[in-house]
Amino acid sequence: MFTIIFRTFLSLFFCLPLISAPKLQTLTSTKGATIQAVVLKLEGDKVSLRRADGGSFQVSLGLFDEASRAKITGIGNQTGQGDSASTLRETSGSPDIPFEKINEIFGNPLFGDNLLWDDAPGDVASRLRWPGESSTETSQSFRLYAPSNYKFAAARPYSAALYGGSSSTSGVSLVFANKGDCFASAGAGEEHFKQGEVTKDPKVLASWIERDEELITERMESLLGKGRRQNYGQGSAKRKVSRWDWSGHSFLLSVAEGDFVSLAVEKIERANARGKARKVADMHIRRVHRANVERRDNGDVVIGNIPMVDQGPKGYCVPATFERCMRYMEVPADMYLLAMAGSTGLGGGTHTPTLVESVQKEVWSAGRTFKPLKSHPSFKELMRFIDSGIPILWGLHSTEKFNRIANERTKERVGVSPGSWKETIKDASKEIKGFLKPHISEARHICIIHGFNKETGEIAFTDSWGDRYKERWIGADEALHFSQNNCWVIEY
Numbered sequence: 117m118f119t120i121i122f123r124t125f126l127s128l129f130f131c132l133p134l135i136s137a138p139k140l141q142t143l144t145s146t147k148g149a150t151i152q153a154v155v156l157k158l159e160g161d162k163v164s165l166r167r168a169d170g171g172s173f174q175v176s177l178g179l180f181d182e183a184s185r186a187k188i189t190g191i192g193n194q195t196g197q198g199d200s201a202s203t204l205r206e207t208s209g210s211p212d213i214p215f216e217k218i219n220e221i222f223g224n225p226l227f228g229d230n231l232l233w234d235d236a237p238g239d240v241a242s243r244l245r246w247p248g249e250s251s252t253e254t255s256q257s258f259r260l261y262a263p264s265n266y267k268f269a270a271a272r273p274y275s276a277a278l279y280g281g282s283s284s285t286s287g288v289s290l291v292f293a294n295k296g297d298c299f300a301s302a303g304a305g306e307e308h309f310k311q312g313e314v315t316k317d318p319k320v321l322a323s324w325i326e327r328d329e330e331l332i333t334e335r336m337e338s339l340l341g342k343g344r345r346q347n348y349g350q351g352s353a354k355r356k357v358s359r360w361d362w363s364g365h366s367f368l369l370s371v372a373e374g375d376f377v378s379l380a381v382e383k384i385e386r387a388n389a390r391g392k393a394r395k396v397a398d399m400h401i402r403r404v405h406r407a408n409v410e411r412r413d414n415g416d417v418v419i420g421n422i423p424m425v426d427q428g429p430k431g432y433c434v435p436a437t438f439e440r441c442m443r444y445m446e447v448p449a450d451m452y453l454l455a456m457a458g459s460t461g462l463g464g465g466t467h468t469p470t471l472v473e474s475v476q477k478e479v480w481s482a483g484r485t486f487k488p489l490k491s492h493p494s495f496k497e498l499m500r501f502i503d504s505g506i507p508i509l510w511g512l513h514s515t516e517k518f519n520r521i522a523n524e525r526t527k528e529r530v531g532v533s534p535g536s537w538k539e540t541i542k543d544a545s546k547e548i549k550g551f552l553k554p555h556i557s558e559a560r561h562i563c564i565i566h567g568f569n570k571e572t573g574e575i576a577f578t579d580s581w582g583d584r585y586k587e588r589w590i591g592a593d594e595a596l597h598f599s600q601n602n603c604w605v606i607e608y
Contacts, residue, residue, distance in 0.1 A: 140168065143184040155188050163188050177364070178385070182231050185364055213339065213362060221335045222269050226288065226381070230363045233383060237280030246278055249582070250424035255443075256280050261297070261428045269335045269379060271328040274298065275428065275452075287382050291452050292332070293324035294376030299463035300430035316462040318374060328377045332369055336360050343369065349391045351478050353453045359387060375456045395483045396446040398608040405505025415534050417499075418567035418576050418587065419507055425451055426582045431464015436580035437562045438475055441509055445606045447482040468511075468562075472604065479606055489603040495592050498575065499568055501605060507566045510577065510595075511602035513554035514561035518598045522588045525574075529589060534571045541572050545593035554598060565603075568592075 143165075144150045153165035156172065163180075166172045177185055215227035225243045228235060241248070241258035249259040258278040266272060273290040274297035280286045291297070299316050336343060336358075343358035348368060358369040366387035368380040382391075408421045422444050427436035435454035442449035458471030472488065479486040493501070493508065501508055512518070521544075529537055566587075567576025573592050579585040 141187060143187065144181050145179055145184075146181050158188060182229075182234070186230055189363060215363075217339055218362060221339050223267050232285050232288075232365060232381070235285050236283050237278055237285050240280075240285050241278050244276075244278070246276060249277070249426050252421035252423060254281060254421065255423055256282070257423065257425075259426055261426075270331040273379075287380065287386075289381075289450065290379045292328040292377045292379070293321065294378075294452060295321055295374065295462050296376075296430040296432050296452070296455060296460065296464055297428060298324060300428065318462065321462065322374065325371065325373070325377045329369070329371050332377070332379055333358065336367060336369065340367075343367075347390060348387075349453070350393075351474065351481065353391070353450070353457070353478075361387070372456055376452050378452065391448075393448045393482065398483065401446050402505075402608060408505050409503065415569045415571045416567060416576070417502055417569070419502060419505055422507060422564065422566060422578065424578075424583060424586060425580050427451065427580045432460065432466070433464075433580055434458060434466035434468055434471060434562050435460065437509060437564060438471065440564060440580060441507055441606055442475070442479065444507065445479075445482075445484055447479055447484060447606070449478070468602070485607045487605050487607055489605065491601045491603075492596055492599040493603060495568070495573070498565060498592075499570065502566065502568055506605055506607060507564045509562060509604040510565045511560070511562050511600035512595070513559045513598045513600065514563075514579075515554050515559045515598065517551075518559075518590075518594075521594060522577075522590045525590055526588045529572075529574075534569065538572045541574060541591045544591050545573070548591075548594045548597050551597065556600075560600065565595075 140152050140154055142150055142152050151165075151167075153167050156164040156166055158164075158177065162174050163177050164172060164174045177188060180188065215230050219225050219227055226232070226240070228239070228243065232240070237256045237258065244258075244260075246258040246260040248256075250257040256279070260266075260273075260276040262268075262273050262276055264272060268276060268290055271292050273292050274294060275289075275291040277289045278285065278287075279289070298321055333343075340360040340362060343360045345356060346359055347354065348357045348359075348370070349355055355370055355372060360367040361384055364384050366382050366384045368382060368387060370376075370378045370380070405419075408419050410416075410418050410420050412418070423440055425436045425439050425443075427433055432451055432455055435451040435458060438454055439449040439451045454471060454475070455466060457474040458466040458468065460466040472486075476486045489497075489508075492510075498508065528540075532540075561579075563577050563579045565575055565577050567589075568574065569576075569589075574589050575592050575595050576587055576589050577595075578587055
């Protein structure tokens with residue numbers, strides 16, 4: 117359709133004499149079609165143009181190639197013409213500034229040119245030296261838990277994350293002083309429950325948040341001027357941000373008192389929509405999720421393409437795991453915002469009922485259903501969810517014994533015939549009945565059940581501890597022994 121529109125415009129241009137005034141610009145679409153028009157106004161991602169014959173029209177900025185987008189957003193500064201120039205300056209945030217200057221204030225080579233969104237996520241992560249976090253058929257993420265000497269915009273980001281699809285970058289999220297990472301004392305993976313001693317003083321956190329906000333604001337204003345304030349996000353994620361725009365990018369500084377300070381880089385279209393996400397139809401994700409169910413020759417049935425979120429050395433298993441499930445179901449989520457919604461304590465520890473209430477609203481507004489299960493699901497019920505491509509949020513006691521069993525089983529079952537392995541699991545089920553149940557407060561954790569083997573009577577689960585914990589196995593009876601009997605699902 118876009119090509120047809122451009123051809124129509126072109127036919128008009130070629131039939132009419134062109135105005136040679138300097139205001140007339142040659143613009144090229146992403147398809148290679150060119151037009152000549154005067155840039156009247158840029159509002160968000162919509163640009164108003166006037167043809168040589170005086171006729172006006174409006175199209176999306178994204179329909180033009182990179183050079184034309186830069187020309188459109190920079191035209192106000194170039195011409196200094198009345199209201200149009202004012203609108204353009206406000207929207208574009210000095211688009212004539214070269215990307216090297218943006219990299220300079222960040223202190224990192226985030227940009228390879230004036231447009232981040234057409235860069236492959238792996239290329240961006242490579243120049244930033246951020247390690248991989250997750251890779252599915254449709255999404256990629258990279259995350260750096262930065263050392264104390266690492267700086268971005270003059271402040272230390274405890275978490276630096278990059279998101280994208282298979283071939284293009286979609287956003288960057290940097291979280292600076294925050295109530296989770298600043299007081300983290302846990303180890304990685306299953307060592308998470310061996311905590312050290314950390315001073316947890318909310319006044320100290322408040323001073324760190326204030327310091328980072330000042331440092332980042334000073335850097336941004338030194339190049340892009342004073343940011344404008346706007347509301348951003350929905351539901352529990354709704355907050356005030358300071359916003360700077362540059363060449364199709366929005367830089368959003370968010371400060372949540374007592375929780376965190378963050379800087380996001382997003383497409384200007386999303387910023388103009390105040391972070392409101394588009395709804396994805398059930399029909400579409402049902403089809404995608406059915407295709408995600410892998411059925412292996414040994415009888416394993418496992419849901420693939422669940423994004424990994426590495427919670428890092430802090431007690432964020434609940435918000436991190438909820439983020440994984442929500443993103444899998446096409447519901448936007450961020451573990452730091454979820455931690456805020458769940459009244460997570462300093463260093464971790466989420467009040468799950470509070471978070472559940474908030475998540476229910478988020479999920480419903482996105483067109484999905486959030487359902488607590490009455491207890492640990494039966495094996496038959498579990499199979500039904502997994503067969504449909506729906507993962508289960510599982511509350512359990514992730515004790516040293518539980519992790520030892522899961523690690524050993526996951527290794528030992530490789531290459532063993534289902535028939536003989538079935539006997540091993542039966543014997544283990546009998547043995548577990550002789551052990552005491554974990555205390556109600558012991559090693560409380562949440563992860564995702566995402567697979568089963570009907571013949572052997574096992575379940576597969578995945579933890580928010582990085583790629584090493586993407587898939588582990590344990591007998592269904594053993595899983596029930598360690599279960600808190602709290603489970604939830606996000607359904608269509």
